[in-house]
Amino acid sequence: MVESQSPHDESRAEAERARRRAMTASLLVSFLMLVGKLTAASLTGSTAILSDAAESVIHLFATGFAGFSLWYASTPPDVEHPYGHGKVAYFASAVEGTLILAAAVGIGWMAVQDLVTGADLRQLDVGLYLIGGLTAVNFALGTYLVRVGRRTNSLVLESNGEHVLTDMWTSLGVIVGIGLVWITGIRWLDPAVGLLVAANIVWTATGLLRRSVYGLMDEADWEASSALLDELGTAVEEGLIASFHQVRHRTSGDQVWIEYHLMFPGDMPIHEAHARSHEVEDRVDALFPDEDVHVTAHLEPRQHDEAHPDEHREPTDPLREVRR
Template identity: 40%
Template sequence: MSPDSNNFTINKNAAIISMAVGLIMFASKISAYIITGSSAIFSDAAESVVHIFATGMALFSIILSNKPADESHFYGHGNVEYFSAGIQGFLIIIAAVVIIFESAKDLILGVELQKMDVGLYVITAAGIINLLLGLFLIRTGKKTGSITLIADGKHVLTDSYTSIGVMIGIILVLITGLKFIDPIFAIFVATNILITGYKLIRQSVGGLMNETDLSILKKITDRILSIRKENWIDLHQLRFWTSGDRIFIDFHLIIPFYFTVKQSHDEEDYIKEELRKDFANADLKIHFDYCWGELCKLCQYQNCNFRKESYSQTINWNKEKLIGGTVIPKIE
C-alpha cells in the first residue's frame, strides 16, 4: 500500500470514529438536557450537533481530497480541506450564537432544573471521551498531514472544554442551589466556542489564500541548508504552498553551466528525497539556472576548470536569502 493510500485509510477511519462518537455523545447529552432542563447542558448538546455535521463534512472532504489530479484539477482536490475547516468554524459560530440566545432567555425568565446529578455524570463522561477523541484526531491529522482531521480534533477538544465548563457550572449549582449560575456558565462556554470558530475560519481563509506558514518555511529552509552542496552556487525565489496533505515547493538553483541534464536531474532527485524526510508528499519543481563569470567569487565549487576568479565572498544562505532574488543579477 502506498503512503498516500495508507494515509487516506487512516484519515477516513479516524473521521468515521469521530462521527460515531459524535452521534453517541449527542444522544447522551440531549437525554441529559431533557431530564434536567439545564441551559448549560443544552449548550453542550448543541455543540455535539455541530460535531456531527462538521465530522460529516470532514469525512466528505477527506474522500474528495484523495481523488487524484485530473484534467479539471491539475493539482488535485486537496484544497477542499480548507473549505471543510471553514464550514466547521462557521457551524461552531452558529451553535455559539444559539447557545447565547437561549441562555440569555433562561437568565431573564428563569429556569427550572431537576436531577442535576444525572446531568453531571453524563457530562463528565462526555468530557473525558471527547478529550481523548480530540487528542487522537489531532495526533492522527499531524501524522498524515490532514488539516481536516486537525480541525475536527480541535473542534472535538472544544466540545470537551465545553463539557468541562458545564460540569463546573452544574457542580456550583448543586453546591449553592443558585440556578442562575447554569445559564451564566452556558454563555461563558459559548464565548469560548466563538473564539474557536473564528480561529478555524481564519485558518481556512489563510489556506485558500496560500498564506505563508512560517513554521513550514523554516523546516524547508533548514533542510535545504543542512544538505547544501558546494556546487549549488545560488538558490533563490523559494516558494511553496499546501493542498491537503501535499506540499508544492519550487525554487531557482544556479549550478555550473557545464552540468549535463542528467546531473541536474540527479540534484533534483537528491533534494526531493531529502525534503520528503520532513514532508512525505512533497512535490518539488526546480528551475535550473547556469552560472556566469560574476558568480565565480561566490562559488565554493573547487573542481571547476572554468573559474575566472577565486572564491572570495561568502553569502549567508538564510531564510531571507532563499526567498529573495539572485545575489548578482545577470546582465544580458
C-alpha cells in the same frame, strides 16, 4: 505479476486507513453525544446542558461534512484539478468554524433569556451523571482525532478533533456549573455557565477560521521555508549547485508543492546538471518525511545569473525569497 509497493506508498496507504478509522469513530460518537445530551437536557431543563446539546448538533453536521472532505481530499488529481483536492480541507475547517460560531451565538441568546426569566431545573443529579460519562468519551475521542490528524497531516481530522475537545471542555464547564447549582441552589449560575460556554466556543471558532484563511491564501510556513532555504544553501556550499533563486512552496492537505531555480556552470553537461538536481530534490524531499512532496526545478546556467545581477542573487536573509 503484482508490483510491490514502495515504503512511501505503504506509509501513505496506512495513513489513509488511519484517517478513515478515525472519521468513522468520530461519526459514531457524534450520534452518541447528540442523543445523550438531548436526553440530559430534557430530564433537567438546564439551559447549560441544552446549550451543550445544541453545540453537539452542529458538531454532528460538521463531522459529516468533514468526512466528505476527507474522502474528497484523498481523490487523485484530475484534468480540472491538477494540484489535487487537498484544499478542500481548509474549506471544511472554515465551514466547521462558522458552524461553531453560529452555535455560540445561539447558546449566548438562550443563556441571556434564562438570566432574565429564571431557570426551571430538575433531576440535576441524573443530568450530571450523563454529562460526566459523555465528557469522558469526548476527551478520549478528541485526543485520538488530533493525534491521528497530526500524524497523517490531515487538517480535517485535526480540526474535527479540536472541535471534539472544545465540546469536552464545554461539557466540563457545564458539569461544574450544574454541580454548583445543585449544591448551592443558585439557579442563575446555570445560564451564566451557558454564557461562558459560548465565549469558549467563539475562541475555538476564530482559531479554525483563521487557520482556514491562512491555508486557502497559501500563507508561507516560515519554519518550513527556513529549512528549505538552508538545505539549498548547503547544496551551494558543497558545490553541488552554483546558486539558486525563485524559491516557492505551498501546502495543500498532506501535499507539499515546491518550486525553485537551480544554477550550474555554463559548461556543465546537461545530464550532470540533471543528476545533481535530482540529488538536491532527494534532500528537499527528506525535509518533509510525512508529506507527499512535489518538486519542480528549473535549471539555468550560472552566466544567466551574472547577466541579471538584480534579479538573480543568492538570498542572504533565509526568508527574503519567500517574502518577496
